[in-house]
Amino acid sequence: EKTMPVTARMLETMIRLSTAFAKIRFGKKITTADAEKAYSLLSYAKPQERLDSNESKKKKSKLNIDEDDDDESTPKRKKKGDETAEDVYEFDSESSDGEEISFQQSKQRLRQSTQQQSREDDEEDTTQTPAISVDRFSAFRRHLRQVFDNRRTELMSKDEAIASIQEEAGNNRYSNGEIVAALERLSDENSIMIADGNIF
The missing domain is CATH 1.10.10.10 (Winged helix-like DNA-binding domain superfamily/Winged helix DNA-binding domain)
Incomplete structure (x- = not known):
């Protein structure tokens, strides 16, 4: 079975991606499935060497370039993971804010409706029960x-x-x-x- 070289930065990126996948499904713990998805995404971003001789040369060249530029390429991939996590939080925050606004608006409309009904009832009582000293x-x-x-x-x-x-x-x-x-x-x-x- 072919394996993919993993650096400390790549491992950190994989952890961040796993965390992001867990947050997407609103999970409190990172599961094996999350880690596998992160590994799959990371593998796609960094293709493995293939047996084909022609492709092997290209892949080796790409791997060498990736390792030489590890300090530059890894932050980009890490940024992608960060953006994924950020998107999850942003979506959840917007949803929570929307629910909070909707709840507050409903309370305000209910309070206004109750006050209006109370005033109408008072006016109706006054109209229905005329008085004289x-x-x-x-x-x-x-x-x-x-x-x-x-x-x-x-x-x-x-x-x-x-x-x-x-x-x-x-x-x-x-x-x-x-x-x-x-x-x-x-x-x-x-x-x-x-x-x-x-x-x-």
């Missing part, structure tokens, strides 16, 4: 009674009644929420009835 309600009841007494009628359109109540209130006009709350409360007390847009 006790004093304002008492004044509203009094104004409504006064409007019916002045018109001497027992039935009046809702819009007309509200307009008349606002006139009676003067500068203390009622908001839409207060009007709704007051009419609902009077209806619940059976003080008035509202039907077909009329109050009676």
